Amino acid sequence: MSVEDPGTDGELGVGMVGYAFMGAAHSHAWRTAPKFFDLPLTPRMRVVAGRDAAAVAAAADRLGWESSTTSWRDLLTRDDVGLVDVCTPGDTHAEIAIAALEAGKHVLCEKPLANSVVEAEAMAAAADTAAERGVLAMVGFTYRRVPAIQLARRLVEEGRIGQVRHVRAQYLQDWLADPQAPLAWRLDKTRAGSGALGDIGAHVIDLAQFVTGESLTGVNGMLETFVHERPRPASLSTLGGVAGEGTGPVTVDDAAVFMGRLSGGGLALFEATRFAWGRRNSIRLEINGSAGSIAFDFEDMNVLHYYDAADDAQTAGFRRIVVTDPSHPYTGNWWPPGHGLGYEHSFTHQVVDLVLDLAAGRQPAPSFADGLAVQRVLDAVERSAAERGAWIDLTPET
Amino acid sequence: MSVEDPGTDGELGVGMVGYAFMGAAHSHAWRTAPKFFDLPLTPRMRVVAGRDAAAVAAAADRLGWESSTTSWRDLLTRDDVGLVDVCTPGDTHAEIAIAALEAGKHVLCEKPLANSVVEAEAMAAAADTAAERGVLAMVGFTYRRVPAIQLARRLVEEGRIGQVRHVRAQYLQDWLADPQAPLAWRLDKTRAGSGALGDIGAHVIDLAQFVTGESLTGVNGMLETFVHERPRPASLSTLGGVAGEGTGPVTVDDAAVFMGRLSGGGLALFEATRFAWGRRNSIRLEINGSAGSIAFDFEDMNVLHYYDAADDAQTAGFRRIVVTDPSHPYTGNWWPPGHGLGYEHSFTHQVVDLVLDLAAGRQPAPSFADGLAVQRVLDAVERSAAERGAWIDLTPET
Amino acid sequence: MSVEDPGTDGELGVGMVGYAFMGAAHSHAWRTAPKFFDLPLTPRMRVVAGRDAAAVAAAADRLGWESSTTSWRDLLTRDDVGLVDVCTPGDTHAEIAIAALEAGKHVLCEKPLANSVVEAEAMAAAADTAAERGVLAMVGFTYRRVPAIQLARRLVEEGRIGQVRHVRAQYLQDWLADPQAPLAWRLDKTRAGSGALGDIGAHVIDLAQFVTGESLTGVNGMLETFVHERPRPASLSTLGGVAGEGTGPVTVDDAAVFMGRLSGGGLALFEATRFAWGRRNSIRLEINGSAGSIAFDFEDMNVLHYYDAADDAQTAGFRRIVVTDPSHPYTGNWWPPGHGLGYEHSFTHQVVDLVLDLAAGRQPAPSFADGLAVQRVLDAVERSAAERGAWIDLTPET
Amino acid sequence: MSVEDPGTDGELGVGMVGYAFMGAAHSHAWRTAPKFFDLPLTPRMRVVAGRDAAAVAAAADRLGWESSTTSWRDLLTRDDVGLVDVCTPGDTHAEIAIAALEAGKHVLCEKPLANSVVEAEAMAAAADTAAERGVLAMVGFTYRRVPAIQLARRLVEEGRIGQVRHVRAQYLQDWLADPQAPLAWRLDKTRAGSGALGDIGAHVIDLAQFVTGESLTGVNGMLETFVHERPRPASLSTLGGVAGEGTGPVTVDDAAVFMGRLSGGGLALFEATRFAWGRRNSIRLEINGSAGSIAFDFEDMNVLHYYDAADDAQTAGFRRIVVTDPSHPYTGNWWPPGHGLGYEHSFTHQVVDLVLDLAAGRQPAPSFADGLAVQRVLDAVERSAAERGAWIDLTPET
Known part of the structure; x- marks a missing residue:
């Protein structure tokens, strides 16, 4: 070919x-x-x-x-x-x-x-x-391709929440909260690069930058490994597994917290952890702007919450949008309204967008440059953490 | 073959x-x-x-x-x-x-x-x-094959809510709430048999009987058609469509409400409607037993709420179970915990169960007899509605 | 005086x-x-x-x-x-x-x-x-005097949900779900008149009629007593108490379910029970109209959910209104927005409204006639229950 | 006297x-x-x-x-x-x-x-x-004296969530999100000392330290004033008011974000803002420990969410505890279960606890020393913010 x-x-x-x-x-x-x-x-x-x-x-x-x-x-x-x-x-x-x-x-x-x-x-x-x-x-x-996230991006782009003031983004899991959860490749720095930071923190960094359309200009960060030694696995599942004999060292972070400044002046707070008991795979993104707010939690992935500050005082309130309408991103190709999608649908949407771009000869998003931008943030968090949370500038590439 | x-x-x-x-x-x-x-x-x-x-x-x-x-x-x-x-x-x-x-x-x-x-x-x-x-x-x-519903059935079977006292089951949609929504085949008695009652009420009847493991022994019912004349469609989507020229008669019910007695003595309330603005496809099932309660809403389909009356008074409360654990029905074959499923997964599970049964030469459930039992309830509701809600006995087949 | x-x-x-x-x-x-x-x-x-x-x-x-x-x-x-x-x-x-x-x-x-x-x-x-x-x-x-309920009434009055199609009203408690909960005066027909029906069902009948501004034109009802014999109390608290020696008969209903027709043609479903484990005092009112919907649960009493069918399809969703704004009923006299009220505030509001009416020489609402109207519904439910749920007309007084 | x-x-x-x-x-x-x-x-x-x-x-x-x-x-x-x-x-x-x-x-x-x-x-x-x-x-x-917060403290004290790993604490308001909201005394550094940080950030610092029973050992912080000039007030209400003629400078922070380390090694993230549209007075506290988690939001103040990692995998889930039981702190003196309390009840509880301590000649909590500890954190956040988020140690007093 x-x-x-x-x-x-x-x-x-x-x-x-x-x-x-x-x-x-x-x-x-x-x-x-x-x-x-x-x-x-x-x-x-x-x-x-x-x-x-x-x-x-x-x-x-x-x-x-x-x-x-x-x-x-x-x-x-x-x-x-x-x-x-x-x-x-x-x-x-x-x-x-x-x-x-x-x-x-x-x-x-x-x-x-x-x-x-x-x-x-x-x-x-x-x-x-x-x-x-x-x-x-x-x-x-x-x-990015969860319909509710696409809708969030659309609302921001249309100015429906105004200028971004606050972002709070969390990726919370609990599969390592048990100290007997065995060593997986994700806990080996050689293979995985970093722990919660790179594996799941990367997602919320990308989401925050994607939905706001802004970039982080610097960060203060902390990393932590709560459990330094874990059983070697007898068997492994995707996340988790069964403990076997002997133990080995955890060489990555269990959790990362960091805060940063967005290019538009807003404040952003991030958290990525595998130690949040009861939160299986909770990705939360909340954005407050000068004209409204949006909130998302992957535990309820077919829903976007939207507050429009222009609504009259008497009936203003976060709207629980069930993102399954034909007018919503992607969902018109699936089922009637109210028939929700699941985790893997975002991968299908990724294929759709990619194929459309390839056929049109268009650069798909997120590009490797976008991926690099996330990588620079991950790196800055690690460097900041090594310096007791000192500010690390993320100067735009020249 | x-x-x-x-x-x-x-x-x-x-x-x-x-x-x-x-x-x-x-x-x-x-x-x-x-x-x-x-x-x-x-x-x-x-x-x-x-x-x-x-x-x-x-x-x-x-x-x-x-x-x-x-x-x-x-x-x-x-x-x-x-x-x-x-x-x-x-x-x-x-x-x-x-x-x-x-x-x-x-x-x-x-x-x-x-x-x-x-x-x-x-x-x-x-x-x-x-x-x-x-x-x-x-x-x-x-x-039936939504994992949370299977889990509900399992909990009832294991006696974890005790004897069933109350069932409240609702199937709420809103695609006909707009009087300009066009005539679809689902509004034609000849094709569809009945309206909300047979289309969506059938689901909640089956769910109530399946999860409790009991059958309805009789019902009092009401049916209503709120909008009797609708535009003929210019085009139709699955639910809904675009109004065209001329109008035609709605020959089925827009909504059904009924109450019944379960074989174990509990009280059951049912509602099926296409006129509940804001509820796109909300299937709610709540069951109170002598030892606990369960609650489900298809708008949050990966979650089952469970109250265990044996919990100590200080920390007792409905547990929000994210039904994505390997120990839960079906979910171990999909993604890690917290990565939810969507509407169509229940169809996949149906195929799985059916194929397993066929290969084993086992009668699959629900059988045609189960379908007939639901049909008898639908019929009883219609007959009751025709008699101002009079009680219609559902005598067990002999 | x-x-x-x-x-x-x-x-x-x-x-x-x-x-x-x-x-x-x-x-x-x-x-x-x-x-x-x-x-x-x-x-x-x-x-x-x-x-x-x-x-x-x-x-x-x-x-x-x-x-x-x-x-x-x-x-x-x-x-x-x-x-x-x-x-x-x-x-x-x-x-x-x-x-x-x-x-x-x-x-x-x-x-x-x-x-x-x-x-x-x-x-x-x-x-x-x-x-x-x-x-x-x-x-x-x-x-009636919970601010969220007053707001609901105001929205209905202003036509913001249009013509009422559906009411579902539930009053769910669990203080009798334990068969060892002792006999209280509320379980004695002589003192209490009826059980869940009159004690808590009366509230949801009144709420449904008040918020819709309509009256019930007839009902089909069922009553049930699940536990017929209870320990005599050693001591009693408001709801509940400590079991003592001996037992006595429960002479009222434990639960009531009924359905009715509203004067405007809508369908209404009611439930009152003291057997809903995990629902301590859950009063739920949901109304679907031709132009929108409202939903309330006393477990989250400072919130009213409102769906406006006129919102654009992309951002339409139930609005979670935190009913604590100066523009909301009563709340301007209390605390700043977001500082919620509790159970007893509705009694304070009752005094306020009553005193204002007395000073103005105005008939306060609800009047004894309103109370009688509720009583007639309670009576009709009892009569219907005695006739296997047969329809009982509630003819308007002449 | x-x-x-x-x-x-x-x-x-x-x-x-x-x-x-x-x-x-x-x-x-x-x-x-x-x-x-x-x-x-x-x-x-x-x-x-x-x-x-x-x-x-x-x-x-x-x-x-x-x-x-x-x-x-x-x-x-x-x-x-x-x-x-x-x-x-x-x-x-x-x-x-x-x-x-x-x-x-x-x-x-x-x-x-x-x-x-x-x-x-x-x-x-x-x-x-x-x-x-x-x-x-x-x-x-x-x-501290909201019953759900007292219950949270009790659960932590009893070891029911184990060692604290994560705290995320947010105090979100929106009364300044509108740039036309007038200058109040709370925006004047001379009177108020600081803005969101001291007014509402102080609360979440105290809550985090109180519920965990630990203290912050250092922080990295950022402060921001989004709107520097506001209308002078024509009239003021508690929070908010009506804009008058002329403008004046805002001399305090509109928002504060900071992260810190707890004395037990856990990571804590804090946010205090008056610019979170739609969040009227949302105080959120979530704590993940080695044995469970708790979560609280003042928007639903009568509820505490609790996850017990010891629950079996099949039914484990956050329990929604309606904190109104006689076994819960304070609530037995008020109403039956499910009849919630409001904002001002915590002030009543404060009087109760204070009077009990005075009568017993006991030091009440929080003491002025506790207040000083919070003040030191506020001060450290301000100093860190002035140094681009550099780590500021909070050495225990000697």
């Missing part, structure tokens, strides 16, 4: 690397997007790559891929692959994504973009170079 | 009749179930039937069926079809389902089972006869 | 009969109203009457009354008493209230107005006669 | 200084506490002091004080005054409170204790000296 012809005959051949939690979510999206949305290119699930031949073959079968391989480099030379979908841990993102872009393949890369700013810069540079040849790259901050 | 061998070589060939709202939901389920669940038979989406050749062919393509036909009777003679999935309006259920069962095909039939008790009785009888030959039938009350 | 001069020198002398739960609430209101509201007459808490001399003297001291007496008839002859406040169980209401009105005293009488329609009719007649002489009577449905 | 005999003949004579918002709340509490609680000393509302003779006389009458004076110093020499209740703005607290303590009067002083650490230190020292003579001082952080 040539770059000029992504998706021979109106198709987009996809090769995926990795097939765990994210691989399953991405596979579902590639399968499902063309069933509910009119796409200008039909995705073809050509091949999935993984290290263990038997396991990847089984995954291909279960997830609906036409073939499997033990080398992700195979994807780069296949003519029937127009896009490489990177679903591996962060330490491998840079190598795979850059190679794929250089090989002329579009890239969808899971977040965080990389495990370090240096890697992320190289990736963003590679994406810039590739874009000149029409090869496009996107990073997978899927929570 | 012989009856003894449903799904040659470990497959289950499926033929679907109808491809509108329910057809899309069922198709998604047939596609998705084998990707997330280990099934003993692999569903094969052989053929979809519809009256308009071009439209049904397009639907087959969009929804993932291998072929299409304009005659549902074709499905009965195809060897590669082991199950007929009936997704048409209620006036056609009896004819199709009975013919399919007689042809030795398993049947999954959308709710309500039929438009009348007479039809439903014939269907239940056909199902009984077929079952003797190992041909099995199931009616599609999918809301 | 002459009738022409209620409250010599700008005062309103008050004599209260009974000093238990309701007596405490009324006393607080008489003490507090003049501190937060400008009243044209200053209430003077002259005397409280009760049967036990020592107990009533202690109550007078504790609740802030100037004196006490063991005979309520003393109040009728005291010149310094302009109003008799009746806080006794329902079996004594008629005798006391009628005597007081005949003695030229204004009357505030707790709900339900009486234990039977016959008594209530006599009371309403006495109130009519008294009114001709400027002596006024009011029945104490205090929940 | 001698110090040895506070409250001659079982009475406690009270003199109050100031009679605005806080004066009204305190007056209600002094009036109401003895009506609902058995107090060992009966409060007597002897005198209220204010600068304007006519206004303070009217206030005395309206609020229930026996007399009034234009000089707060009069209170110090009156034998019938045993306690001085300081309800003035912060700039006068030190002078009045210290003088009162030196005159042998017990003191209840509104929060924040003072406008500076220096003043607060002097006050704490004066309180220490006075305590040696049996003269006691308390600072008025009334939100």
